[in-house]
Amino acid sequence: MRHGKKFNHLSRTKSHRAAMLSNMASSLILSKRISTTVAKAKALRKYVEPLLTKSKTDDTHSRRVVFSYLQNKESVSELFNEVAEKIATRPGGYTRILKTGNRAGDNAEMCIIELVDYNELMQKEASEAKPKTRRSRRGGAAKKTEDASATTKATDDKQKVEAKADEVIEDAEVVEDLPAGKAEVKEAPKAETKEESTKEENASDGADTSEEEDKK
Amino acid sequence: MAHPKRKISKSRRDKRRTHYKATSATFMECSNCGSPVLMHRVCADCGYYKGKPAIEKEVAV
Numbered sequence: 210m211r212h213g214k215k216f217n218h219l220s221r222t223k224s225h226r227a228a229m230l231s232n233m234a235s236s237l238i239l240s241k242r243i244s245t246t247v248a249k250a251k252a253l254r255k256y257v258e259p260l261l262t263k264s265k266t267d268d269t270h271s272r273r274v275v276f277s278y279l280q281n282k283e284s285v286s287e288l289f290n291e292v293a294e295k296i297a298t299r300p301g302g303y304t305r306i307l308k309t310g311n312r313a314g315d316n317a318e319m320c321i322i323e324l325v326d327y328n329e330l331m332q333k334e335a336s337e338a339k340p341k342t343r344r345s346r347r348g349g350a351a352k353k354t355e356d357a358s359a360t361t362k363a364t365d366d367k368q369k370v371e372a373k374a375d376e377v378i379e380d381a382e383v384v385e386d387l388p389a390g391k392a393e394v395k396e397a398p399k400a401e402t403k404e405e406s407t408k409e410e411n412a413s414d415g416a417d418t419s420e421e422e423d424k425k
Numbered sequence: 426m427a428h429p430k431r432k433i434s435k436s437r438r439d440k441r442r443t444h445y446k447a448t449s450a451t452f453m454e455c456s457n458c459g460s461p462v463l464m465h466r467v468c469a470d471c472g473y474y475k476g477k478p479a480i481e482k483e484v485a486v
Contacts (some may be wrong), residue, residue, distance in 0.1 A: 245458065305485065307479050307480070308465055309466065309469070310466055310467075321467070321479075328479045331477055331478075
């Protein structure tokens with residue numbers, strides 16, 4: 210039974226698989242980006258990342274250990290001389306797998322696996338768009354922003370109220386111009402009721418606005 | 426060993442198969458060029474992924 214044996218054999222014998230991964234690792238280190246199937250890329254990721262970590266300590270022993278995996282002088286020297294400097298500050302996760310659709314012949318899921326520090330397109334964008342986000346709610350930094358938004362809302366509400374009041378007043382003035390005194394009396398209380406109703410509405414809308422005012 | 430007593434008629438077979446349905450793949454629009462892209466794939470037209478250029482393509486525009 211193969212319960213829990215997650216290792217992907219890639220339909221190859223151990224020696225075949227080791228040879229293939231060795232060649233792929235060399236290719237990846239030399240050309241920084243290779244196009245392959247997703248399954249192979251994921252197997253390769255597990256194969257090369259420890260080697261890349263190993264390259265950070267440049268001594269004879271680690272070079273020999275890496276050579277035993279890669280079996281390729283050029284790729285080993287490239288790894289220790291060029292790649293190791295680039296990845297020096299990265300704490301793991303040196304490779305990126307980008308899925309690129311399915312292959313024409315056998316509909317295999319294809320991808321590109323690349324060394325993260327050599328893709329300048331993605332790197333530039335990442336460095337530019339890196340806002341300092343705090344996910345923890347400690348310190349109350351996020352609360353302040355919420356308050357700010359609330360206050361703006363409150364001010365908006367106030368402005369609305371004032372505008373409505375102005376409208377009402379204008380209506381009343383128009384009524385006063387009319388000669389009939391009774392109409393005046395009738396219209397005036399209506400205007401007042403309108404004002405009250407609007408005020409009530411606003412009060413119900415902005416329960417938090419009153420709180421804001423209290424704080425001030 | 427147990428065996429089927431009767432041949433399944435074409436009608437019964439086909440009735441069973443009415444529930445075999447193909448589902449369409451979920452597409453989304455590329456944030457750069459607007460062409461349809463499968464989820465979690467690099468855009469085949471412009472090489473963008475997650476709003477960033479991931480792969481250099483010969484820029485025709």
